[in-house]
Every structure is written in structure tokens, then in C-alpha cells.
Amino acid sequence: MYSFKDYVSNGMVYVGNMFRPQHKMLSQLMIYATTCCQSRCKHCHIWKKEMEMLSLEDIMKIMMSKCVTKNTTVGLEGGEFVLHPQADEIMGWFAANHQNYTLLSNCLAYNKVIGLTKRYKPSHLYVSLDGNKETYKQMRGIDGYDSVIKVVEAVKGTVPVSLMFCLSPWNSFADMEYVVNMAKHFGVDVRIGIYGSMSFFDTNVDMIDAGAGDWHGNIPESVKATDENYDFIALYGEWIHRRLFRNLERILSKKIVEFFYGKYQWSGMHDETYKHYFSRIKKL
Ligand SMILES: C[S@@+](CC[C@H](N)C(=O)[O-])C[C@H]1O[C@@H](n2cnc3c(N)ncnc32)[C@H](O)[C@@H]1O
Numbered sequence: 001m002y003s004f005k006d007y008v009s010n011g012m013v014y015v016g017n018m019f020r021p022q023h024k025m026l027s028q029l030m031i032y033a034t035t036c037c038q039s040r041c042k043h044c045h046i047w048k049k050e051m052e053m054l055s056l057e058d059i060m061k062i063m064m065s066k067c068v069t070k071n072t073t074v075g076l077e078g079g080e081f082v083l084h085p086q087a088d089e090i091m092g093w094f095a096a097n098h099q100n101y102t103l104l105s106n107c108l109a110y111n112k113v114i115g116l117t118k119r120y121k122p123s124h125l126y127v128s129l130d131g132n133k134e135t136y137k138q139m140r141g142i143d144g145y146d147s148v149i150k151v152v153e154a155v156k157g158t159v160p161v162s163l164m165f166c167l168s169p170w171n172s173f174a175d176m177e178y179v180v181n182m183a184k185h186f187g188v189d190v191r192i193g194i195y196g197s198m199s200f201f202d203t204n205v206d207m208i209d210a211g212a213g214d215w216h217g218n219i220p221e222s223v224k225a226t227d228e229n230y231d232f233i234a235l236y237g238e239w240i241h242r243r244l245f246r247n248l249e250r251i252l253s254k255k256i257v258e259f260f261y262g263k264y265q266w267s268g269m270h271d272e273t274y275k276h277y278f279s280r281i282k283k284l
């Protein structure tokens, strides 16, 4: 999870960027160093893209940018970063020149991930796990669950590790609970993300409709113990719900939308009815 120091330093970067927009600094920089990937995920189609690489030289040029500081956390990902032909040199360069870097992996090439992690000790290793063995196969198209477990067992204790769970149309809240429990079992951290229709990932399925069921009620109890994950999932529910209504409102009158979904409001006060809200505005 994030430490107090993370909040302070990110907050300072944010305030600094607001007051000095011509000298913006990055608190995080994700480098998609390759489109190469051996997985066949349904939620990400990078593996269908043409093969492209950023060379070590390209990456060094990016790192020389004025908006990158020693406090910028750099994430190495792709595609599957460890498949980059210069993965060794790139991680070696970071270990020697910018230790505040992280590695993201699907762990399918588990020996490579374990070797590189032990040799170059990134400040954090993020490994993807979207459910149990069956769900993994179904969502990622490959039987890779055991590889993830091998990596976690081999490197936990060497570097901080997080399991990265992505809630998507191909898994469920039960899978989320499973992964939270696995993180507890291994004594590692867990980060929860939600499927987004990102153009770089060439996704072709709509985002999850958080309005379709009891979104808040479905969030597993175990997730509530990890505040940031819980807040993120709960807020997604609010955000997508509004987005859905706003899109519907473009084509239907509000009365028709309310006929199907019940009364709703754009006020931040959730116990205030739509009628009260508008009568209060009229009085102002
Ligand atoms: C793009 S992958 C790259 C690293 C590595 N190949 C992996 O799968 O961990 C990084 C993370 O993004 C997540 N991801 C992929 N497609 C996504 C999408 N459409 N929306 C949200 N997260 C996504 C993956 O589940 C993974 O945890």
C-alpha cells in the first residue's frame, strides 16, 4: 500500500505542477518498452500489435527529460518487458542510475523474471493475477497461474511484491476475493484495477456496467480492509453510473431514464432527492 511519504511527495509534485506549469515534474512514468507479449489476454490486445521496441538509448533519452527527477517512480512494462531483447541492459542501467524503478510482469517467463529481479532488485515487482487457475486460463488464454505462484514464492522477501488484479468482464468479485486472500497468504500487497477501454491496448469490449447489480454490496469484505482498493472500486461505481446516465441523457429525456433506473441526481449529497435538489437550486 502507499505510505504517508508517497502521499506527501505526490501531493508536493501536484501542487508544484499547478503553480509552476512550465516546470512540471512527473511523480510516475510508465515506460511501455515493448509491444511483444506471449500471453493471449482478452482484456488487452497488445499481443496482436506489430512488434515495437524502445531501445536502451531511447529510454536513456526519456530519462534525461527535465520532468523526470530522482523521485519519479519509473515503471517498466509493455507488453511483457522481460521479453525485450535488451531487458538485462535496461534493468542494469536502472539499477546503476535510477533505483526508483519498478517491474510489471505476467510471469509466464518465470525463470527470466526471477533471475532479473534477483540480479537488479527493482524497488517493487508487480505481478498480474486475475483469479484462480481456471479464471487465469479463461481471461488470459494461457495456463499461466502456476508461473505467477513460482515467481511470488521465489522473490518475496527479496523485493516488495504486489499482486495486480484487474476486474474485467472475464472475471468476478469472487476472483477478486480469491486474489486478496492469496496476497494475505503470501504476505504481499494487492493492487486492484478495473478494466478500461484503452486505445493503446486495442480493447474491443465495453467497460463494466457498475449500475447493473448491487455494485457496493458485491465488493468483498476482505477488500474493505485495504482502504485504497476499496475506495477506488466504490468510486468507480459512482463514476461509471454517472457516465452511463449522462450518455443515456443524450438520447432520451431524463424522465424516461428515471422510469427505468429510478430517480437520480447530480448532487454529491446522496440522501437528497432529485426534487429537493432542484427546489434548493431554484431558491438560490
Ligand atoms: C499492460 S500489462 C503489462 C505488464 C504485463 N504484461 C502484465 O500483464 O502484467 C500491466 C497491467 O495492465 C493490466 N491491464 C491490461 N489491460 C487492461 C485494461 N484494458 N484495463 C485495465 N487494466 C489493464 C494488466 O492486467 C496488467 O496487470
Ligand code: SF4
Residues within 6 Å of the ligand: 037, 038, 039, 040, 041, 044, 045, 046, 047, 078, 079, 080, 106
Ligand atoms: S495484459 Fe500484459 S500479458 Fe496480457 S496481453 Fe497485455 S501486456 Fe500481455
